[in-house]
Amino acid sequence: MDDDAILQAIRDHAADAAEALAAVQSDEKPLTTAGIDALARLSRRDPAEFWLEQLKERGLVTAFAAALRARGVPLADDVLDDPESVIPTEPLRRFLARAESFRCRIVKNDAVVGSGVLVGPSLVLTSWHVIAVARPGQPQEPAPKLEVLLADDMKCRARVPAVFQSECGDAEYSSRAPLHDTDVADRHDVALLELMEPAAAHLGHISLAAPAPPKSKSRLILVHFPGGVHQVIDFGFTGKIRNVTARWRHDVTTAGGSSGGACFNKDLEFLGIHQAEFDHVARFVPAELFVDSIREIVSRDVAPPTLWSLDATPTGPLVIGRNSFFRAVAAAADPDGRVRGVRIKRTNVDSSTTGLAFSHDILEQLLLRRGPDHRLARIPLDDVVDDLSAHIRSRVRLIGLDVPEPLTEDAGVATGQAPPETTIRNRAENLAAAVEAAAATVGATAWLFIDNPSVLLSDESRLTIESFVGAALTKPHLRLVIAGFETVSVPGAEFLGPPASEGDRSPGLIVDFIGEFRRADILDLLATASRELTGGADDVTLGWSADRALVGLPHVNGLYDPALLPQVVENLRPDLRLLAGGV
Template sequence: MVNAAHIRIAIRKHEPIVRHALTALFPDPDDPVNYEAVEESVDEDIGETLADVLLEILVDAAKVKQFLNFLRARGADPVPRDRNLIFAENIARFDGTLIGTPANNSFDFAALGDFAPRAESFRCQIWINNTFEGSGAFVAPNLVLTAAHVLDPLNAVPAGVDPRLEILASDEKRYRAKCVKLWPYHDSEKAGNLPPGDEVDIALLRIFLPLGHTYGSVDVTGDPPDFEGADLFTLVHYPEGVTKGFMPGKVHREPGAKRFPHDIDTSGGSSGGPGFDSQFRFLGIHQGKWETTKRLVPFEQFHDDPDFQDLISKNSNQRDMWSLSRDIDGTIIIGRNQFVTGLAHMLDHPKSKLRGIWIRREDTTSIRGLGFSYDMLESYLLMQEAPNAAPQHRCIRLGPTLNTDDLLADLAEKANGTVASPDAAAGTTAAQTTDVAYEGSRAETLIADMDQAAKTAGQTWWIYFDNPPEGLSPRAQVQFEHIAKCLPTSENLRLILAGYETYRLSPLRFANVGAVDGAQRSGLLVEELGPFTRSDVEATINSMITSLDPAKELTPAARRAMVDSALAGLSPDNTGEFDGEHLETVVTRVRQEAKRFLEIEE
């Protein structure tokens, strides 16, 4: 049971991951739960702490388990663990003559302490028509790997009955799934024989939420282990649908062998569970019994399969953004292709001269889309990072209610956690030069320090400025102009401006990412916020279908029909644009059309 003490440990030891968890679990910009908002709601007068408030929020939203698994997937488990939850005791042993004795007879418990909570988070169960059938694990944001024979009951469903395939994730919730690719076993394997050909007995299942990003996944992008002989082994599985912890055993690897023997005690439902060697590298999935031992389908037997690699790569490296959380029931995005294209370009080309985005409104009296842009930025960057990797990006936001007279000091405090005002270079102090030169020198010093700090952390820092509704003071405006000029020249910093249309800023502006090629100066991509078009709706629908079910054929005729339904009764202006006030209606219709096409139950 998670309590406030556990939350307190997580905040103290892993604050950046806690912040990311709130972004991932509460993506709705209309009902935000961010770290700063939680901090501000703490009532210290009655003895409340940040941990108390955060736990109450998670309980009320029924997201305690999701929060815990998000942390576990990133090596930040705050809950003390009994050893029996890592290794089950009194496991019956088989004769090890076929396996041999590993040279190393014990696991590295420090490595185990890191692996165990991750594995508890990324594993899942396979259910068919409300019956538990086997084990599996996430291998990409939307993809689950299991054994092909686990899905055999799908072929035994009576005529007229709709087979229901689901996964039960580590959050103890079931999610509808479909098989996107099956690599069948050979019939002779049912009798314990080895397959005569290249049969591997695996399947990839797809769900419509990126839980593999939230709860972590098995890394199937690297090379398979290449040791020879016996090694320690552990299996992540659900024998008879029961959670028994991670079991220690032995495995024997013979290069080129079609199956590996192991001696973990398994039973019905273990099939499809991922197995790992002594260094916790993915070795293969459990298949069944083989003579006096058990058998593993080696990862090396399917690692190089082009279809397997293509499915994993496409699902793991999605650069488009049709939703804040790739959730069809979440916040759907229409008409922001320029913004997303710019982000994708900067991630794919870190040495590019494109160093940020300037979001400008056609109607400066409207704030629609400005604040939402930060939600898009934070969610997009979070979705591009592997759960178990060190954070590669950091977002620093200077809010929309700026009323400071020293913007540089505010930025320094946000970026470096210091209240010290950044200094000017020697010879450019306030007494030695003009105010403009003095503030320019301070800006250059601060940005150089931030750039070095980001480089040292191995990160890119994204500095986001909200449009101040009351404008900036004359001094802050001078500072801001220096920031906008200097920051895009930094290697490890990126600048996002939301608004500021009336300010005279000097960065080079790019109309599209193609204009960046060959540029000699760094600059910002300009995104014009305004009405949306039919092609914007079509692009969102196409991205949704491609992301959620790329095997589903979306013909031009079907796509046109979906767009027609989404825009029914709405009239564009003489340039073919639709007023932004219709977005909510169109989003609702797009969601309905996509669910109907993908056969997702409401």
Template structure:
């Protein structure tokens, strides 16, 4: 329906600012935004009245009806809540780490938010070319202009938008809930900085409120904008964006929206159906598959690679070790105080050498980095307790307290007291608590230990067993005595004890476990028959001993596995310009 200059003149006289705001809003995505100031400049040249130029523009662009509809709506007051500038500054700095720019082989196509180590939340329609739903090729992400691009190896979770949302839009709440246009991209390596989604979405009330939108504000993809969100209470709520100073540029879809408490409210769906709107968090927050994917990636019970990459050092046959560490972090293994890694072949080094790195990586990916104190045992140690004390405490010697001195009781009682003091010092120095224990990792003493140092080691392990703030890993040391009850599974312990982790062999199911962890973590979506084929290729030509393989074959199997997976992953170098 055409709009007349007469009715526009009346609105310009009453509230010119409102006319300009609505004019910006109805234009949607454009690189040549028309404003009242631009029209006024033209009027100064042509001599035409401003209202006539505005009417001509709206009618030529078929925006008259939409413009008048929004202009004549009653103006609701904006909720008084505002952003705290100090909090906002800290938040903006953190955003540099978790705001991702999404590219395909052609160029910039959207915004995503890293919500766990390797999963990035975005609008599903960012991942496809158009309504035909063909996946974009060469998807990559990067944190900021000039940073290294990381491949998107798969989509871990996705719920597409409804077909009607590409054109005419939707009003049916049931259809919107079933088609929330959300996806989790799986990137090729884990990152340390991510945004932790709130457990519950913020409550929405009808009316207008201030929001912070992370979107593409310029050609380099940088920027945030403060906008107004207008919500109606439906199920899910409808939240449309009102632009005070312009609109987002193409490629802003998927950008996260935060309320004045800086809580995640949803993501920008862009102008997918002709209206700038938010997909509210409430629409998908309760979907089990969505929340489980994020929870598992934030605190993985098993990691398949020391580097977090498929082309890194793959982990095969260490499920129990990883799961035990994970269970301690979660508080699900309250009786597990230590892990003793024992070799089936005493001269074996494979498995022992990287168990320390594996411990650190599992802890780091479960949110407990820098919680490991490493102890290198050697034949030259005469006083193990004093050696460790010197590392922790400098020049203050570790002496038995009165009542336990060498001249008052046995040497064993004296060392026991010193070991007790050392354990307390270890816990305090590493900041350990019962809820967040530190780990003491004892390397395999390749040249053996002197008898006195060996006895002190056993005392020290016994003291750790009785302290809820510490856990230990004993790598090797099969000829020594590790105190406490033993079990091959942590769940079998009924009191403070040690899980024995035997290494030296692996079987077909161990390889499958690693392969399925890669498939699940990266959202590759490989069907069962493809997984079976890759597994067959990984073990092809590897000599078995009955149903098991020697740990010396891990390197060969890992290389075979990587070689078989390579054609199933996006090509290297498929990055943004």
């Protein structure tokens, strides 16, 4: 990768670069743009050059470049035009940047055997025959070792068997083309692989929405790895096959390793999966034949439901820059995962608590969409509370959980018979157990939103919170969202994103930082609103709307102060009303 290309991207796309930097790090002391800029000033270095140097020291250059491309930032060596000039240059270049990230290679028993495409953070679509070790209809034994080589050169294990698979035809497995549709009825030669962990979240993925039906003699783009080597896209044209509609031909030159590559049409919409060459004719399987079979699986893997407005109207409270919170809530909702909630921290602890309180309103709407089995109790700390355990108990009872009064304390932990710390800790742990039992009885998940205190907490209250959180993290029916409390230490692991499902299983909370926002956050809101209100999104029009909302507002390297959010919200409303069909 050319250093100059990365340096130019850092300088020209500061906000996207900052987002990519955060996406590729999972350690507890990540690089930040503020930290890099401060160190660069101290050493009188160019910030971009210092940034690149730090990436190299941490071995993150390849992952960073892939994360940039996933955000549509083309690097200098990504330039490619359609030789037939069918596809306009600028959309093609943005697509190419993304294609560099969502393409991948399938590795079977330590050998590259085909191509694939990311359709979610942990899902890869490829051809079934690429992963097969025996003929269709036969046991696939011995089970192969399957891995996926991602665009950032990370190799990830995939689960066996595939989460969805549709075999190829019997003749196709022997390299003979089907003569009629009946030869491949309900056999689409596709497989959906699930990675052991959502390692590809920073790389982006293709959309499976409304797959485009193929048209004869139409432009086709194939994203593949012929021969297993580096390749981005090749251009060709489609063609019909006599007596067969379940397969289409194309004229892109392919080779071993191309199978499983994704095909796209002239509008850069997903068209199907390249299968193989039969009788010197390359063929693909139309996406419309199999997408409906995998859509639900993919929807569970893709970024969780987001909200652009709390009431889904242009006049309601707008939600800007909270994608990480949405992902954290989705991870915490997984009953088998390590994530037991969210810890929301301000990047500036002296800033307003408005964003903290608004997090409760967002969470409330998200849980409403999950149904009555998810119940939310808010624990306000606006007044001095003598007995915080009793306060929590009373709030949980308000959501319909029958939490009983505490039992008589044993002599070894009762007030006056044990150190105060022991008594407080015992009460908090018993309370967590009681709430867990009440939630389990009705088959519910209890979410406790603990507000940032507006009064000074006593040492007893601090210890109660610490003890309750420590106990609640181990309860399968309890979830915590802790807003603020930046100066209070709480037990459990802290994750910067959904942790790996394998290995260490200790529970913890995902940390969600709130503070400055970016133009990309405005675009996310507009795109979500546009898709919901109109069924589509025009990138150019939405870009103009984002620019109008931010015009004249001060920023530092593309980061805007959260105090500007109310003004941005009002600037957005006219365009949102137009999307909703108003004036």
